[in-house]
Amino acid sequence: MEKTEENIEKINIETLQNMHPYDLSELFLKWDADERHVWMSRLSSQQLAEMFTYLEAEIALEFLNELDHDRQAQLIDLMEPDDARDLLSEMDEPDQEDILDKLESQDTISQLLSYDEDESGAHMTTDFVSLKPDMDVKAATKIVIARANEVETISRLFVVDEGGRFLGTVALKKLIKTKSPQSIQAIMEDYPSVLDTDPIEKTVHKMRDYSAFEMPVCNQAQILLGMIMMDDALDTYHEEATEDYEKLSALPEAQEEEHYARSALKRLPWLLILLVLSIPIAYITTFFEEVLVAVAVLAFFQPLILDAAGDVATQTLAVTLRILTKNPQKALKNGVKEVLTGVITGLIMGASAFVIAYFLARNMNSAQPLTLALVVGLSLWVTVIISPLLGVLIPVGIKKMGLDPAVASGPFITTLADLSSLLVFFGLATTMLGGV
Amino acid sequence: MDYEKLDLLTKGHPLDIARMIENADPDQQIELLKQLPLERMNAVFIELSNELALTYIHSLSVEKKKELLNALEMDEVRNLLENVDSDEAREILPLLAAPKRQKMVRMLEYDEDCAASLMTTDFMVIQEGTSIAEATRNLIKNVKDSDFIDELFVVDREQKYLGSVELKNLLAARKEDRLDQITEGNQTVIYEHDTVHTAIQKLRDYDDTVMPVLNEQDHLIGIITADDILDIMIEEYEENVERLVAIGDYEEDSSALVRSKQRLPWLLASIILNLAIAAFLSLFQNTIEQITALVLFQPMILGMAGNIGTQAIAVTILDLHHDKLEGLDETKFHIRNEVLIGLLNSLVVGLFGFIISFVFLSFVNAGNQSPLYLAFVVGTSLAGGMFVSAISGVLIPIALDRMKVDPAIASGPIISTINDLFALVIYFAIATAILL
Numbered sequence: 001m002e003k004t005e006e007n008i009e010k011i012n013i014e015t016l017q018n019m020h021p022y023d024l025s026e027l028f029l030k031w032d033a034d035e036r037h038v039w040m041s042r043l044s045s046q047q048l049a050e051m052f053t054y055l056e057a058e059i060a061l062e063f064l065n066e067l068d069h070d071r072q073a074q075l076i077d078l079m080e081p082d083d084a085r086d087l088l089s090e091m092d093e094p095d096q097e098d099i100l101d102k103l104e105s106q107d108t109i110s111q112l113l114s115y116d117e118d119e120s121g122a123h124m125t126t127d128f129v130s131l132k133p134d135m136d137v138k139a140a141t142k143i144v145i146a147r148a149n150e151v152e153t154i155s156r157l158f159v160v161d162e163g164g165r166f167l168g169t170v171a172l173k174k175l176i177k178t179k180s181p182q183s184i185q186a187i188m189e190d191y192p193s194v195l196d197t198d199p200i201e202k203t204v205h206k207m208r209d210y211s212a213f214e215m216p217v218c219n220q221a222q223i224l225l226g227m228i229m230m231d232d233a234l235d236t237y238h239e240e241a242t243e244d245y246e247k248l249s250a251l252p253e254a255q256e257e258e259h260y261a262r263s264a265l266k267r268l269p270w271l272l273i274l275l276v277l278s279i280p281i282a283y284i285t286t287f288f289e290e291v292l293v294a295v296a297v298l299a300f301f302q303p304l305i306l307d308a309a310g311d312v313a314t315q316t317l318a319v320t321l322r323i324l325t326k327n328p329q330k331a332l333k334n335g336v337k338e339v340l341t342g343v344i345t346g347l348i349m350g351a352s353a354f355v356i357a358y359f360l361a362r363n364m365n366s367a368q369p370l371t372l373a374l375v376v377g378l379s380l381w382v383t384v385i386i387s388p389l390l391g392v393l394i395p396v397g398i399k400k401m402g403l404d405p406a407v408a409s410g411p412f413i414t415t416l417a418d419l420s421s422l423l424v425f426f427g428l429a430t431t432m433l434g435g436v
Numbered sequence: 437m438d439y440e441k442l443d444l445l446t447k448g449h450p451l452d453i454a455r456m457i458e459n460a461d462p463d464q465q466i467e468l469l470k471q472l473p474l475e476r477m478n479a480v481f482i483e484l485s486n487e488l489a490l491t492y493i494h495s496l497s498v499e500k501k502k503e504l505l506n507a508l509e510m511d512e513v514r515n516l517l518e519n520v521d522s523d524e525a526r527e528i529l530p531l532l533a534a535p536k537r538q539k540m541v542r543m544l545e546y547d548e549d550c551a552a553s554l555m556t557t558d559f560m561v562i563q564e565g566t567s568i569a570e571a572t573r574n575l576i577k578n579v580k581d582s583d584f585i586d587e588l589f590v591v592d593r594e595q596k597y598l599g600s601v602e603l604k605n606l607l608a609a610r611k612e613d614r615l616d617q618i619t620e621g622n623q624t625v626i627y628e629h630d631t632v633h634t635a636i637q638k639l640r641d642y643d644d645t646v647m648p649v650l651n652e653q654d655h656l657i658g659i660i661t662a663d664d665i666l667d668i669m670i671e672e673y674e675e676n677v678e679r680l681v682a683i684g685d686y687e688e689d690s691s692a693l694v695r696s697k698q699r700l701p702w703l704l705a706s707i708i709l710n711l712a713i714a715a716f717l718s719l720f721q722n723t724i725e726q727i728t729a730l731v732l733f734q735p736m737i738l739g740m741a742g743n744i745g746t747q748a749i750a751v752t753i754l755d756l757h758h759d760k761l762e763g764l765d766e767t768k769f770h771i772r773n774e775v776l777i778g779l780l781n782s783l784v785v786g787l788f789g790f791i792i793s794f795v796f797l798s799f800v801n802a803g804n805q806s807p808l809y810l811a812f813v814v815g816t817s818l819a820g821g822m823f824v825s826a827i828s829g830v831l832i833p834i835a836l837d838r839m840k841v842d843p844a845i846a847s848g849p850i851i852s853t854i855n856d857l858f859a860l861v862i863y864f865a866i867a868t869a870i871l872l
Binding site: 054149168177209229233260272274275276282286307308312317318330341411 | 444447448449451452575576579581583585586603604605607608621622623624639640641642643644645662663665666667669670673674676677678680681682686688691692693695696699700702703704706707708710711713714715717718721724725728730731732733734735736738739740742743744746747749750751754772773774776777780781784785788789792793796800801852853856860
């Protein structure tokens with residue numbers, strides 16, 4: 001306790017008050033519960049609320065729980081709706097209900113909570129200035145100025161009709177330069193919008209394409225519900241991209257500074273699943289025992305076929321996952337191109353492998369070096385054509401079932417590609433070499 | 437021209453206009469562009485493909501060229517200059533007005549990794565001590581279409597950066613307020629020679645939409661906006677995935693032939709390496725001829741070594757990418773952690789592999805080997821192969837990064853093939869020692 005007080009004496013309250021909320025949040029992470037307690041009572045609610053939005057939701061919740069529910073609700077009310085939603089969605093059911101009841105912004109937050117994490121609606125802010133098309137620019141400017149403090153940005157204003165349907169936008173630059181009398185209608189521009197149920201990743205890509213600092217979110221009936229802001233888009237994109245990258249490598253979601261045994265345990269399930277999946281491969285191989293006994297050196301060419309199958313399958317998988325987030329309709333057309341790519345690369349790969357394998361087989365004193373090399377080359381070609389099919393059909397199939405296609409991780413596809421490629425390899429070997 | 441097109445040209449979003457023009461008849465494209473009023477033209481121009489943009493520029497008279505170039509945002513002019521050959525750049529540069537030209541020459545000198553290469557110089561500056569009313573008047577009078585005005589930047593008489601004012605606070609301020617009351621001084625800044633990475637990190641951490649760029653004397657020389665950062669983030673993530681699976685610079689509409697050409701080098705390299713492995717493994721020809729059952733588990737051992745390696749590589753590359761491994765201590769900690777995770781999981785998977793293959797061999801007749809011994813060989817080789825692969829998955833990306841080579845190469849087919857070699861040597865060596 002003494003040590004804590006000493007530390008607190010060193011930190012000047014004024015420095016903290018002038019600090020950027022992000023820097024403040026970094027300090028909170030370093031403090032212990034006593035220090036946090038002291039500062040939470042001394043800093044302004046506004047500053048605390050902002051600071052909490054810079055912490056990871058789980059950690060923010062841990063700190064928030066050091067306060068009573070009334071105070072929690074008070075702070076959450078000061079946050080932007082999408083940040084408040086993030087926090088509440090992490091809470092246990094009874095806590096969530098209790099705090100939600102105490103919120104002034106209860107309706108907005110409940111609305112945001114009704115969306116899935118992946119939907120654009122969950123990330124929108126519901127504070128924005130809307131104008132009516134028949135307003136005069138002067139009246140509109142007054143409204144903007146009066147409401148400026150309640151919203152995140154006013155550089156673009158949103159025009160809706162009487163029923164709240166989204167019509168277009170007016171840039172503030174244009175509004176302040178236009179002389180009255182002139183109606184909003186006359187200076188309004190078309191502007192893209194997204195649906196509240198659109199996947200957030202798609203929305204972020206749209207914001208990128210249009211260089212939009214704010215993207216209007218509408219429901220099916222074109223009623224304007226809110227905005228996705230650029231800073232939230234950046235954060236969301238960063239999270240999603242990291243997650244997808246992890247999934248592609250069969251990694252569980254990483255937590256910062258975790259004990260290694262815990263990380264190991266989390267990565268284990270995928271490894272064990274993949275281990276079990278490789279048993280069918282061993283089982284299938286037993287059917288080809290005859291040819292394996294006769295031509296044991298086939299074993300040495302097996303890694304070549306397996307590697308090529310896995311490499312090509314993951315290449316197509318990565319490409320397909322990207323298309324699925326951007327333009328799902330094109331996934332199959334892209335798949336055709338991938339298979340064609342396989343035909344071309346496979347031909348060249350197969351031909352080179354054939355030549356090298358021939359000399360190798362002669363060195364290994366194989367009885368039929370030419371046929372053996374032909375088996376290797378041909379299997380390679382066929383494999384490189386089949387594997388992209390898996391890389392397309394499996395993620396597309398998973399998506400059709402309504403699941404996240406990224407669960408088809410690279411290692412999973414690779415194992416399936418292994419299985420199919422071995423069937424080809426040993427099958428061809430039995431047909432062509434089996435009679436030895 | 438039909439009515440719909442005309443409507444789009446007058447009030448559509450610039451990106452939609454650009455897309456419509458790109459899709460129009462080639463001989464109509466320039467005609468359509470010339471119909472656009474200048475203030476729309478510059479917004480549309482930046483969305484055009486390089487090819488069409490250049491054709492359009494060439495079609496203009498010198499006067500019109502000047503007009504267009506001077507209306508463009510500085511970072512767009514730079515993009516244009518970087519995409520044309522040096523002769524054309526020499527032709528375009530003199531068309532810029534003198535102050536813009538000087539700025540542009542300076543901007544072109546920045547390295548691509550340098551944060552300043554992302555900056556634009558279109559923003560509004562307020563002199564310290566200006567009254568609120570005058571600042572607002574200046575804004576309305578001087579704002580250009582290309583200016584970023586969500587925040588305005590306050591400088592002192594020597595151009596030293598003091599802080600920023602949010603547009604909404606400026607407009608909402610009362611006449612008697614002073615500028616310094618609404619100026620925020622704790623904003624994050626970027627220095628001229630910071631890396632692009634630092635800029636991305638800061639903007640994301642501080643949830644900003646804009647950051648001022650300062651030189652060493654703290655003079656304000658430009659701003660970096662979030663839309664450009666989002667662009668870079670998406671590009672970087674996509675590049676990371678492209679490298680992880682070695683597919684080169686993937687474009688959705690590139691043909692199968694282009695894709696083949698991009699992917700072949702790595703795939704062929706992997707094939708040649710694999711065949712070299714086959715040649716090397718022929719040392720164990722005697723072993724494999726006597727114990728054909730070894731082939732059954734080869735895919736399992738290769739696959740599992742590959743999987744644990746992929747996990748280690750992906751974690752390491754993500755950490756490197758997020759600048760978490762800058763210091764020696766963090767690096768040591770990361771390596772220690774990953775080695776321990778690799779060790780634990782190799783042992784556990786090895787043990788399971790032993791059990792599964794023992795059960796499997798007890799049911800499936802695979803030659804006259806003792807199932808127990810063979811399963812033991814499989815289990816130990818699994819553990820050994822996986823451990824080696826996990827270690828190289830951590831060390832190789834870090835080593836490459838320290839050597840200033842892009843660590844994502846590590847994940848390419850080459851490393852996995854080298855890991856295969858180790859895994860198989862371990863496998864066959866243990867088998868020879870125990871079973872023969």
